[in-house]
Amino acid sequence: MQSNMPAQAYIDEAWFGRERDLLFKPLWQFIGLKVMLDKNNAFIKRTLFGIPVVVQNFHGELRAFENICPHRQNPIQVQPHGVRPLFxxxxxxxxxxEGGTRIPHEDALFRFAPEERACIRLRRFALEVVGNLVFVNLSADPLPIKRQFGAAMLASLAASSAAFDGEVIMTTYDGRFNWKLAYENLRDEHHPRYLHARTLYQEVRFEASIDECGVEALRRQREQGIGDRERALALLRSFSGGGRDAPMQAAPNERWHSNVERYRDQDWYYNWLVFPNLHIASADGGHSFIVEHHVxxxxxxxEFMVYFVTAKKKRPYSASAAVLHAHMMGADKVLREDIDVMEQIQQTLYxxxxxxxxxxxxxxxxxxxxxxxNLMEGSFAL
Known part of the structure; x- marks a missing residue:
């Protein structure tokens, strides 16, 4: 079947701006891991579609704000993450x-009129925690998160991410490719046979197949159109899913595995695809996880942000940092294979x-x- 996606969808600045307004601002977006926010004043800072956002722990309660001081527009938190008051x-x-402001020397130096002073506060964003995953919504009228992902997907994400340990290592890649190439690549089970022939495919034999029911549903969708918003949201929920994906070639057997509480007990590759731009996987049968966020x-x-965690420790062990580093270095080979091909595709588009x-x-x-x-053409709105 021929794609209807024009090259402009991957290369055009105006198209990218419409994506921001029509897709990303209305939807819940992953912003970080709860285990990185476990202390009072712990924070994570991200920029989502040009909007600086900070999530801050206030004595155990997480809040999301625009990371801009209302005085002179200086960023309040500067580091990507840490432990520091919102100052x-x-x-x-x-x-x-609540985003309320304490201003030193307010009466002596600022003398704001009461009506102006009442408006001086941080812009707050909606926030939801799903297991160990933190999501924010940039809309003034957020869609209920269950309507975006569905109850079953949220339960699966909560259960799997609850297995995460509190020790995290992360890295960031500057990908020279459009974000849509990433979700297209992740939902293509045929490419590992060739692109990852010497890496991931040696451990997990992904097998692509044709689902005749799925093909028929696609044909009807194209013939009948999307229809109203409720139909569009139902389809949106179907784009996220996960769990067991493919059996492993051999049972995982690393010395450190006995130190963690394995997620389930099956020798499978676990894979969660969270539309539009989050991917979570376990390539060793639930002993460790990789969280990929395509910003x-x-x-x-x-911006390709990647987190590495093991399953929860049964007990502290001295090699835990080395285990995470080795996990990161092993995943780097596969990630760079994907990044290289996506950058090559991006370079060919005109x-x-x-x-x-x-x-x-x-x-x-x-x-x-x-x-x-259909969304980009205005057939429905989120």
Whole structure:
């Protein structure tokens, strides 16, 4: 089947701006791991589609705010994560859990009128915690998170991420590719046979197949259109899912495995795809996890943030940091194989380039594409 996705969807700045407004601002977005926010004043700072966001722990309660001081627009938290009060180092303004402001020397130096003073507070964003995953919503009227992901998916994410240990290592890649290439790649089970032939495919034999029911559902979707918003949301929920994916070639057997509480007890590759831009996997049967967050920066640039955790420790052990580092280095080989091919694809795209030809096994990607184009064309709004 021929794709209807134009090259402009991957390379055009104006198109990217419409994505921000029509897709990402209305939807719940992953922003970080709860285990990194376990102390009072712990914070994580991210930029989501150009909007600086900080999630801060106030005595056990997490709040999300715009990370801009209302005085001179200085960022309040500067580091990606840490433990520090919500305090602007430029002029000493500080902020409470409601976004309210304490201003040193307010009467002597600022003399704000009462009506202006009442407006001086941080912009707050909606926040939801699902297991160990923290999501924010940039909309003034957020969609209920269950309507985006569905109850079953939220329960699966909560159960799997609850297995995460508190020790985390993370790294960031500056990907020169459009974010949509990442979700298309993740939902393509045929490419590991070739792209990862000497790495991941040696451990997990992914097998692509054609689901005739899925192909028929796609045909009806294309013929009948998306319809109303409720139908669009039902389709959106179908784009996220996960759990057991493919059996491992051999049972996992590392010395450190006895030190952690394994997630389940099956020798499978676990895989959770969270639309639009989050991926969680366990390549060793639930002993450790990788969390990949693809943050769109521009039409041809994606900040690729990757977290590595083991399952919860039964007891502290001296090699835990080395285990995480080895996990990161092993995953780096596979990640760079994916990044390289996505950057190559990005470089070939130009306005007027012919669209792709998809196989029937790619019906999931084709269905997301059809939904996405209807959204971008204004057929429905989230």
């Amino acid at each position: 602007c180092s430029y002029h000493g303004w500080s902020f409470d859990s 769109p920066v521009g039409p041809g640039r994606t 306005e007027g380039a012919r669209p792709a030809h998809l196989g029937d096994y790619e019906f999931v990607n084709a269905g997301i594409e059809h939904w996405y184009l």
